Amino acid sequence: MRRPLARLVISALVLAGMSGLAACGSEQEGDGTAADPLALRLGHFPNLTHATPVIGVEKKFFATALGDTVKLETKQFNAGPEAIEALFAGAIDATYIGPNPAINAYAQSDGQAVRIVAGAASGGVSFIVKPGITKDGLRGKTIATPQLGNTQDVALRYWLKQRGLTTTKEGGGDVSIKPQANSDTVTAFAAGKIDGAWVPEPFASRLIAAGGVKLLDESELWPDGLFVITHLLVSKKFLDKHPTVVKNLVKGSVATNEWINANPDEAQRTLNEALGRITGKPLDAKLTAAAWPSLKFTDDPIPSSLRDGAAHAVDAGLLDQVDLKDIYDLSFLNQVLADKGQPGVKS
Known part of the structure; x- marks a missing residue:
C-alpha cells in the first residue's frame, strides 16, 4: 500500500x-x-x-x-x-x-x-525557470522543490500531470524533480545544475535575481487567487x-x-x-x-x-x-x- x-x-x-x-x-x-x-x-x-x-x-x-x-x-x-x-x-x-x-x-x-x-x-509561491523555457517545453528538464511531499512538491507534480507530463519520486519521468533545501536550489540554479524550481518566497525572487523568469504564480491556479x-x-x-x-x-x-x-x-x-x-x-x-x-x-x-x-x-x-x-x-x-x-x- x-x-x-x-x-x-x-x-x-x-x-x-x-x-x-x-x-x-x-x-x-x-x-x-x-x-x-x-x-x-x-x-x-x-x-x-x-x-x-x-x-x-x-x-x-x-x-x-x-x-x-x-x-x-x-x-x-x-x-x-x-x-x-x-x-x-x-x-x-x-x-x-x-x-x-x-x-x-x-x-x-x-x-x-x-x-x-x-x-x-x-x-507567495512561484515557478521560476531559465529564460526561454515555456510551459510546453518542460519535458527533459530538471526542476527543484523544497522536499519530497512538501506543499510545493505536490503542487508541481499535480500541475505537470495535468499537462500530461510524468514524474517519479526517484527523479525520473518526463520531468525530473529534484527535492533539495531552498538555499541549495538558488546555488544550483545559478550554477546551471537545474532548470527551474517551484518554491516559496523569498527564494522565488532570489532565483529571479539569479537570472530566472517567472513561468507561473501559483495563485493563478486557485479560486480568487x-x-x-x-x-x-x-x-x-x-x-x-x-x-x-x-x-x-x-x-x-x-x-x-x-x-x-x-x-x-x-x-x-x-x-x-x-x-x-x-x-x-x-x-x-x-x-x-x-x-x-x-x-x-x-x-x-x-x-x-x-x-x-x-x-x-x-x-x-x-x-x-x-x-x-x-x-x-x-x-x-x-x-x-x-x-x-x-x-x-x-x-
Missing part, C-alpha cells in the same frame, strides 16, 4: 515514542508558573511565507500573549516533512507549516496526532493538555497578522532583520518588497484549498484517500476573533 508520504517514513515505533518522551514541554503538568514556566516549542521556516511566526517572535506578540508562565522556544526547518518528523518525535509541540505535510501527519496518525488551529498566510501556504499546526496531545496555552498562542498569531497588515513597510524591515539573524544572510530589501504583494497574511486557514491540496496529493501518488473532517480545531481562533469583535472562520 502506498504510504501517505514517501519521504516521511514515520513508523509505529516513532508514533509510540510520542507518549514516552520525558522532560519535554508537552510532558510538563499544568500550564507553568513564573518560577517554572512551561516550555512551548514552536517550529517555523526562515522564509517570507512564515512572516507571521518570525515577526511574532521578533516583536514579542507571542511572548505577550503567552505571559510569563510559558517559555517559547523556536526551531527552524527547511520544509514541512522535516518539521512533522520533529513533531512526531516529540521535539516540538507546534509548528507553522504548509498544508500537505499537515495532511500527511493527520493521515499517518489516523487523525489522532495533530490539529490545525489557525491560518497564517496565502500565496487564495490558497493556504502557511497555517498553525499543534500536537493534539499538547492541545489536550494545555488548551489555554494553545489559545494564547493563537492570540499571538492573530495579533501578529493584524500588525503585519497595518504596518507592511515596518513588517518587511522587521522580517529582513530577523531572517538575517536566523540564517546569517539578511534578505535584500528590494527582493522582499518585490515578493510582498504576492502574499496575504490571514488568520483564515482557507480549508477548501487544503482539501483540494489533499486531492492533488492523491492524484500525484503521494497520499491515500483520507477523511479530513477532524483536522481543524478552530475553536480557539474563533474565541480570539470573537473577543476582537470579528466574525469567526468555518472549517
Whole structure:
C-alpha cells in the first residue's frame, strides 16, 4: 500500500515514542508558573511565507500573549516533512507549516496526532525557470522543490500531470524533480545544475535575481487567487493538555497578522532583520518588497484549498484517500476573533 508520504517514513515505533518522551514541554503538568514556566516549542521556516511566526517572535506578540508562565522556544526547518518528523518525535509541540505535510501527519496518525488551529498566510509561491523555457517545453528538464511531499512538491507534480507530463519520486519521468533545501536550489540554479524550481518566497525572487523568469504564480491556479501556504499546526496531545496555552498562542498569531497588515513597510524591515539573524544572510530589501504583494497574511486557514491540496496529493501518488473532517480545531481562533469583535472562520 502506498504510504501517505514517501519521504516521511514515520513508523509505529516513532508514533509510540510520542507518549514516552520525558522532560519535554508537552510532558510538563499544568500550564507553568513564573518560577517554572512551561516550555512551548514552536517550529517555523526562515522564509517570507512564515512572516507571521518570525515577526511574532521578533516583536514579542507571542511572548505577550503567552505571559510569563510559558517559555517559547523556536526551531527552524527547511520544509514541512522535516518539521512533522520533529513533531512526531516529540521535539516540538507546534509548528507553522504548509498544508500537505499537515495532511500527511493527520493521515499517518489516523487523525489522532495533530490539529490545525489557525491560518497564517496565502500565496507567495512561484515557478521560476531559465529564460526561454515555456510551459510546453518542460519535458527533459530538471526542476527543484523544497522536499519530497512538501506543499510545493505536490503542487508541481499535480500541475505537470495535468499537462500530461510524468514524474517519479526517484527523479525520473518526463520531468525530473529534484527535492533539495531552498538555499541549495538558488546555488544550483545559478550554477546551471537545474532548470527551474517551484518554491516559496523569498527564494522565488532570489532565483529571479539569479537570472530566472517567472513561468507561473501559483495563485493563478486557485479560486480568487487564495490558497493556504502557511497555517498553525499543534500536537493534539499538547492541545489536550494545555488548551489555554494553545489559545494564547493563537492570540499571538492573530495579533501578529493584524500588525503585519497595518504596518507592511515596518513588517518587511522587521522580517529582513530577523531572517538575517536566523540564517546569517539578511534578505535584500528590494527582493522582499518585490515578493510582498504576492502574499496575504490571514488568520483564515482557507480549508477548501487544503482539501483540494489533499486531492492533488492523491492524484500525484503521494497520499491515500483520507477523511479530513477532524483536522481543524478552530475553536480557539474563533474565541480570539470573537473577543476582537470579528466574525469567526468555518472549517
